[in-house]
Amino acid sequence: MPPHPSLETIRPPRFIGGLRELADDYDVILCDVWGVVHNGVIQYEKATDALRRFREKGGSVVLITNAPRPRWRVVAMLDRLKVSHDTYDGAVSSGDVTVSLIRERGDLPLAYIGPQGDMEIFSEAETQLGHKLKFVGIEQAAYVVCVGLEAAERETPADYETRLRLLRRHDAEFICANPDIVVEHGDRLVYCAGALAEAYEALGGRVVQAGKPHAEIYRRALALAASARGAATDSSRVLAIGDSAHTDIKGAQAQGLATLFVTSGIHRAELHEEAGNGPLNAAAFHQFVENLGFKPTAVATELAW
Template sequence: MDQEPRLPDSPHKLSGLHDLAANYDVILSDVWGVIHNGIHAFPKACDALQRFRHQGGKVILLTNAPRPGQVIITQLDGFGVPRDAYDGIVSSGDITISLIKERQALSLFKIGPRSDDVLYTEAERHIVTPLRFAPADQADYLVCTGLFDELRERPEDYDPLLRAPAAAGRELICANPDIVVRIGDELVACAGAIAERYQALGGKVLQAGKPFDAIYVRALSLAGRTPSQSSRVLAIGDAMHTDIEGAHRQGLDNVFITSGIHRSVLHHPERGDLDAAALRQFLQGSEAPPMAVMPELIW
C-alpha cells in the first residue's frame, strides 16, 4: 500500500473496493446499511472488508447505534458478520457513556426503548454511585437513544415532553444522530429526529456520533492514528447526513453506498439498479458530495 490516494473531483462509480484499496491503510466503515440491514449481514460487503484486512489494512466499524460497542459485536455475530471482517468498533453508545460518566453527579431523564437500557447499565459500571434519574422537567440533562415506541410514535409527539427542559436550558445528549434507519424495507425514526425537535424548541443538543468529531477521534485512535493522520484513511457509509458529511468534516476520502438508507430515492423501484439520473439530481447542489459511489459494498 504505497500509492497516494487519488479520487476524482466528482463522484465516480466504482466497480468494487479493489479499485482503490491499494491507496489506503485504514477503512472506517459504517455498519447498518453497509454490512447489514438490521436483519442479516451482506456477505459481499463482509467479504470486501475481509479482503482488505487480508492485504494488511485495518477496518474500524463506526456506528451510530446507541449501545456499547461490545453489545453491537454480539449483535453482528447474530446477523452473521464474521469477526475477521473488522479490527474494532466504536459506537455512538460508547461516546454517550463517556459523556454520562463526566456528568455522574447530575440527574438525567432518559428517552428511548428499554432495549437501550444496557447503555446506562454499562455507564454505571464506570462510576462510583448509581445514576440518578428524574422527570424530564426536573432532570439536569436528558439522554435520547431513540423513541420509546419506534413503531407507533412520531418525533413530533415528543414536543410536549421536551418544551420545559428546552426552555430551562437543559442539555440533551443525542446517542444516535441518525434521523432514520432502515430495518429491512422499513424506515424508522431515530434519536436524531428527537434532537432536531429539541433544537427547534430552543434546546441545546450534544451529539455523540457521526458526523461529529468525538467518534472519529476514538475510531482513528483504535487504528493507531490521530486526526492529523488521515491521508490514507477511507470512510464508507450509506447516509449523506452522517457518513459522508462526517467524512468531509474530518478531511477523509469517502465512498457512498447508494443502496442503504437512500435506496428508495436512488434505485429503480422494480429493477433495483442505481438510477444515474436520480443520483445526479440527489447530489445536485450538495456542499459535501461523495468522492466515489457504489451501489453496494463489494470487493
C-alpha cells in the first residue's frame, strides 16, 4: 500500500496578501535572506517591516541563508543595507556549516573555488582548529570547498568543466558552501556554487551540501530560535519563508515545517507576467507547483505585513 499523502500534498496553497494573515499561527519564523529581505543591492522595506511587526507581537525571527560566509559577515552586509537589528533575533548561514565540515576534515589537503574576497570561512576554520589549513592545487586536493564562481556575473558552470574533471579523476570530495543554483543580484540572476555542485554530481562526483535544503542548517536555526525564546518551539508553530522552491521550500518541508513561498524572487520570470515585472500568472504558478511535486503551505508575491 502506498504511504498516506501528507497534508501539504493534499491541500492547495493558501494565497495571502500579507504575513499578518498567518502571524497568529506561528511563534518562530525562519526567513531566507537574499531574494526575500534584500536583492544584494537594496533591502526590501516591506519585508523588514513585516518581520519587525512579527517580533513586536512576541514572535522570534531567525534568518537562515545559503550565504557561503560566517554569520558575522551576513550581519555586516545587512548593516550596510540598513536592515535594522530589531528585524531579527539572529542568523545562521551555510558558511557556518561549511566551517564545521572543514574542521571535521582536519589536516586533509584542500583546494578552493570562489572569489578571493570570500575566504573568511577558512580564517574562521583556522581559528577554531588552532592551525593553518593545507591548501593545494586541484590535482592534489582531497577535497575542494566551493563558495561560488570566481566571476559570477560573467561566468557559467561550463567555464569550470576542466577543473571539475580533474577533481573527478582522483575522486575528490566537493563541499558546496552555497547550495543555491542561482541568486538575484539587483535585477539579474547569477550562478552560485550549487550550479557547480550539480555539474560535479553529473560527472559522478561526491558532493556534500552545507545549507538548505539539507537538515543541519535547520537544526542550527531552530537551536538559535530556542535560545532566543528560552525554550524550544513545537515544529507546528514554525514558519519558513523563502523564494527558492528547491532549497527554501523543499528543505523546510522535509523538516516538517510550514512554508511561505515568495514568488517575486528567483522564480519571478517564470511565475509573473510581463517578463517577471507584472502580476502573478495563475496558470504558470499552478503548472510550476505541479512540476515540483510538492506544495508550499502559503504563497505571497512578496513578503509584507
